[in-house]
Each structure stands twice: as C-alpha cells, then as structure tokens.
Amino acid sequence: MQHAIALAWQGEGNVEPNPMVGCVLAQGDVMIGQGYHESFGGPHAEINAIKNATRPVAGGTAYVTLEPCSHVGKTGPCADALIEAKVGRVVIGCIDPNPEVSGRGIAKLTEAGIQVDVGVESDAAANLLAPFGKRITVGxxxxxxxxxxxxxxxxxxxxxxxxxxxxxxxxxxxxxxxxxxxxxxxxxxxxxxxxxxxxxxxxxxxxxxxxxxxxxxxxxxxxxxxxxxxxxxxxxxxxxxxxxxxxxxxxxxxxxxxxxxxxxxxxxxxxxxxxxxxxxxxxxxxxxxxxxxxxxxxxxxxxxxxxxxxxxxxxxxxxxxxxxxxxxxxxxxxxxxxxxxxxxxxxxxxxxxxxxxxxxxxxx
Ligand SMILES: NC(=O)c1ccc[n+]([C@@H]2O[C@H](COP(=O)([O-])OP(=O)(O)OC[C@H]3O[C@@H](n4cnc5c(N)ncnc54)[C@H](OP(=O)(O)O)[C@@H]3O)[C@@H](O)[C@H]2O)c1
Structure with missing residues (x-):
C-alpha cells in the first residue's frame, strides 16, 4: 500500500478534478503489476496496473489507495475490471468520500466473492485524497x-x-x-x-x-x-x-x-x-x-x-x-x-x- 500511495502522488497536478490513485498487484509477496491514474480522462490506476502486469493476475491481491469505482465515468468501472481479472483479494486504503458512490465499489467486489479489506495505511491514503475529498464533500x-x-x-x-x-x-x-x-x-x-x-x-x-x-x-x-x-x-x-x-x-x-x-x-x-x-x-x-x-x-x-x-x-x-x-x-x-x-x-x-x-x- 505504501508503494501504491507513492505511485498515486505521481499524478499530482495532472489528474484533478479526479483524485490521485495508485494500485499495486501482487501474488503472495511478489509485486506483479503497478499503475496509477496518470492524467484526467486517462485510464484509472487499477486498469494501468492490470495492463502492466508481468504475470497472471488471477488469484492475486490488488492494493488500491482508493475504493475502486463502480460507475461508468470517462472510463469503465474499475471494480468490474478487477472482477474480470479474477483477483482474489482487494486491499483498500480509503473508501470513496463521494457520498453518491461511497461503498458501492466494495459491495460490487464482495458480491463477486472477492475478499475486501479496508483501511490499510488509511492516514496516508486519506492525505492523498484530502483535496479531492474537500471539494466533493464540502464544496x-x-x-x-x-x-x-x-x-x-x-x-x-x-x-x-x-x-x-x-x-x-x-x-x-x-x-x-x-x-x-x-x-x-x-x-x-x-x-x-x-x-x-x-x-x-x-x-x-x-x-x-x-x-x-x-x-x-x-x-x-x-x-x-x-x-x-x-x-x-x-x-x-x-x-x-x-x-x-x-x-x-x-x-x-x-x-x-x-x-x-x-x-x-x-x-x-x-x-x-x-x-x-x-x-x-x-x-x-x-x-x-x-x-x-x-x-x-x-x-x-x-x-x-x-x-x-x-x-x-x-x-x-x-x-x-x-x-x-x-x-x-x-x-x-x-x-x-x-x-x-x-x-x-x-x-x-x-x-x-x-x-x-x-x-x-x-x-x-
Ligand atoms: N514575501 C511574500 O511571500 C509575500 C507574498 C505576498 C505579498 N507580499 C507583500 O505583502 C504586501 C501586501 O500584503 P498586505 O497584507 O498589505 O495586503 P494583501 O493581503 O495583499 O491585500 C489586502 C487587500 O485585499 C483586499 N481584500 C478584499 N477582500 C479581502 C478579504 N476578504 N480579506 C483580506 N483582504 C481582502 C483588501 O483591499 P480592498 O478592501 O481594497 O479590497 C485588502 O486591503 C506587499 O507589500 C507584498 O509585497 C509578500
């Protein structure tokens, strides 16, 4: 998760008004893929990590700084992409602060039988998200x-x-x-x-x-x-x-x-x-x-x-x-x-x- 957070920061200034997000894919202790949201309108972190994976993702773990999205925006839902990639577990830094979508990505993943753990490195993930969160929740x-x-x-x-x-x-x-x-x-x-x-x-x-x-x-x-x-x-x-x-x-x-x-x-x-x-x-x-x-x-x-x-x-x-x-x-x-x-x-x-x-x- 720490590496996913460091990856996410690389999008600073280029992804807003979207949030900065990073993702690491692992099989056991071995990192097999990584990605981050690089630019507004471009693919999300999970999609980039799956694309960059050097080994099969199925059964592996995805570490994502932010709850994977469940809605179609400029790109398709990341929760669906993780389900299709057949990951076995998703570890999330922070849930989505947007009240309209918060929790929906997690629900989609668990309904598909994927183990979901939330709140790993949550302070650092929340720090990353703070500017986006302030605009979304406080306006x-x-x-x-x-x-x-x-x-x-x-x-x-x-x-x-x-x-x-x-x-x-x-x-x-x-x-x-x-x-x-x-x-x-x-x-x-x-x-x-x-x-x-x-x-x-x-x-x-x-x-x-x-x-x-x-x-x-x-x-x-x-x-x-x-x-x-x-x-x-x-x-x-x-x-x-x-x-x-x-x-x-x-x-x-x-x-x-x-x-x-x-x-x-x-x-x-x-x-x-x-x-x-x-x-x-x-x-x-x-x-x-x-x-x-x-x-x-x-x-x-x-x-x-x-x-x-x-x-x-x-x-x-x-x-x-x-x-x-x-x-x-x-x-x-x-x-x-x-x-x-x-x-x-x-x-x-x-x-x-x-x-x-x-x-x-x-x-x-
Ligand atoms: N070293 C640095 O990093 C740095 C950075 C910036 C500035 N400075 C220096 O600071 C000096 C200016 O500072 P300053 O404190 O005198 O003035 P300032 O903060 O630049 O400007 C204050 C003026 O902004 C207007 N204003 C409008 N709405 C306001 C609001 N809600 N709150 C506050 N101001 C509002 C007011 O004029 P109206 O009532 O006419 O609207 C107020 O007099 C300059 O000499 C500059 O060189 C240094």
Whole structure:
C-alpha cells in the first residue's frame, strides 16, 4: 500500500478534478503489476496496473489507495475490471468520500466473492485524497498558503518592499507549484505593490487562473495581470459597491469581474471559493499578502502552508507578517499543523505543513 500511495502522488497536478490513485498487484509477496491514474480522462490506476502486469493476475491481491469505482465515468468501472481479472483479494486504503458512490465499489467486489479489506495505511491514503475529498464533500477548494519570509517572520517591509527574500532556486520551485494548481490568488495590495505576473513558467501541467481579491476593483489597467489575459485567465473578486466604470475597462481587457453578493469581505471570499470549486477546481494556491492570509486563516480555510525562509533578518514591529488579522490572546487559539516535508535550498529552507483538523487540544 505504501508503494501504491507513492505511485498515486505521481499524478499530482495532472489528474484533478479526479483524485490521485495508485494500485499495486501482487501474488503472495511478489509485486506483479503497478499503475496509477496518470492524467484526467486517462485510464484509472487499477486498469494501468492490470495492463502492466508481468504475470497472471488471477488469484492475486490488488492494493488500491482508493475504493475502486463502480460507475461508468470517462472510463469503465474499475471494480468490474478487477472482477474480470479474477483477483482474489482487494486491499483498500480509503473508501470513496463521494457520498453518491461511497461503498458501492466494495459491495460490487464482495458480491463477486472477492475478499475486501479496508483501511490499510488509511492516514496516508486519506492525505492523498484530502483535496479531492474537500471539494466533493464540502464544496470548497483545497487552499495552499504560500509565502516567503525572513528568519524573523516578515514577508515585506512596512511600505511593501519584498523583492527578494529567497533565492532564485526557491523561486523556481514556486513556479513549479503554480503549474500544478487550478488557481493562484493574491490580495489587492500585493497585486498593486508587486505587480506580479503569477503565471507558471517551466514545466506546466495546468494553467492556473489568476485571482485578485479587490473589493473596489482598483487593479491597474496597465498591470501585468491585466495585460496578459491572453496567457492565463484573470478573475477579479469584488464587491457590489465596486467602481463599475473601471471594472468595465478591466473587463474589456479580458478580466472576469466576479461580484459577490455579500457586503462582508470574508463572506464574499467564501462565496467565491464555493463558486471556484463548483467550476471543478480542486487546488487554490494563495500567494498573500498577510491581510488576505489572515482572513483565510480566520475562516479556517488554510489547508496547507508552503513556507520558504530566506537567510535575512528584517526586524520592525510594522513589517508585514505572513498572516495578519486579529490578535489572539492565548496560544490555545492557534491553528495546528503537521510538518510534512522540509528541504534545504542552499541557505533557504522550504517547509510544507498540513492543517490538522479536529485536533483534540492545544489549538483550533
Ligand atoms: N514575501 C511574500 O511571500 C509575500 C507574498 C505576498 C505579498 N507580499 C507583500 O505583502 C504586501 C501586501 O500584503 P498586505 O497584507 O498589505 O495586503 P494583501 O493581503 O495583499 O491585500 C489586502 C487587500 O485585499 C483586499 N481584500 C478584499 N477582500 C479581502 C478579504 N476578504 N480579506 C483580506 N483582504 C481582502 C483588501 O483591499 P480592498 O478592501 O481594497 O479590497 C485588502 O486591503 C506587499 O507589500 C507584498 O509585497 C509578500
């Protein structure tokens, strides 16, 4: 199952809005086939594993990270393929989070007389599935907060200078991350201060939509975002009371003007997240600044944090920090994360954290 999970991760960025899935076929202790869901619309993991098998599969065991599907989607049902291949046992990491199909694949397999065991390496399998599961069950995208900070935890000076905190190599890694997500979001102040392009350069699995949260629709007409709508879509998330004349000019340049109904900025942001997931988008990377990140943290909508630390000390109470917002009084109010990955990049450090939901104590 651990190998099946490692295989599944290889589909990251290429299979969404489908889930990442891996499959290993074995006869006793010998692996005889392996496969993963490689691309959206392409064959599922089980089909690839059966196709790649080097020995007869009949009577063997299939280790699958996710419950095999029982319905006809872009491809035929994987449960049927395993039944036809006459496997003797199916070991499953996680059941399908989609309430409409959950349990049906397992039922089909057991009805065909196949032994089914569920919950092997279930935490790792659930981790793999979390972004897909959030979209399917909650109707919201998986939010990845990304920032670069100094060793004393600042992302910009008080006047907004932030270029650069980390080295070239770290910034290239960010380019790679952008090429795997469906959207990249920034707050108006970041769009205004940095004039970022926010496109994915280098190896690109998908073209993320660029999103600016800008209640008044003040994004400059000559900004890099406004002038490159032919390269990747741009959405401006704004309020009912925005500057309509300016918004019309932005729209004429190809910017989609998304007007939320609520007068409350966070409520509006929530409305937008729901709409974004409804468009079939799974992963949203938020690249700051601190004010927008503070809102998302308050809304409990930071699922992952990708933190780059550059070897600089800036100082200053008024320098901008990665997550602004309200000032909690007690540590118990902090959100809890677990460290998933850490890497040294010359003198920079890159860390990935994942939010721990429903932690029993010590935080929210
Ligand atoms: N080092 C890094 O990784 C990094 C990354 C990004 C940014 N930065 C730096 O951070 C600075 C900007 O950060 P910032 O904290 O001042 O601003 P920000 O988060 O980029 O933008 C905040 C603005 O977004 C708009 N907004 C609309 N809806 C919002 C909502 N629900 N929640 C929060 N904001 C909402 C608000 O303006 P309206 O009311 O007008 O809509 C708000 O003032 C820049 O100097 C940039 O260089 C650094």
């Amino acid at each position: 919201l995208p998986w939010v990845i907060a990304k920032w670069a900070m100094t060793i004393d935890g600042k992302i910009a000076t008080m006047h907004g200078d932030s270029q650069w905190i980390t080295n070239q190599h770290s910034r290239e890694i960010v380019q790679g991350l952008r090429g795997r997500v469906d959207g990249i979001m920034v707050g108006f102040s970041t769009a205004d201060a940095d004039d970022p392009l926010l496109t994915a350069r280098g190896k690109k699995l998908r073209t993320p939509t660029r999103i600016v949260v800008d209640s008044q629709a003040r994004l400059r007409l000559d900004s890099k975002l406004t002038t490159t709508t032919d390269q990747a879509p741009v959405i401006l998330v704004t309020s009912p009371s925005h500057d309509q004349q300016h918004a019309a000019k932005l729209a004429a340049k190809g910017v989609e003007i998304w007007v939320g109904e609520s007068a409350d900025p966070n409520q509006r942001l929530h409305e937008f997240l729901r709409d974004f997931a409804g468009r079939g988008h799974t992963n949203l990377m938020v690249e700051g600044g601190g004010t927008l990140m503070g809102s998302l943290a308050k809304m409990n909508q930071v699922d992952e944090a990708h933190v780059f630390v550059g070897p600089k000390m800036l100082g200053g109470r008024n320098s901008i920090t990665p997550v602004e917002g309200e000032n909690p009084l007690l540590m118990a109010a902090s959100k809890l994360f677990s460290l998933r990955y850490v890497r040294r990049i010359d003198d920079d450090v890159y860390m990935q954290y994942r939010r721990i939901v429903n932690a029993q104590s010590g935080g929210q």
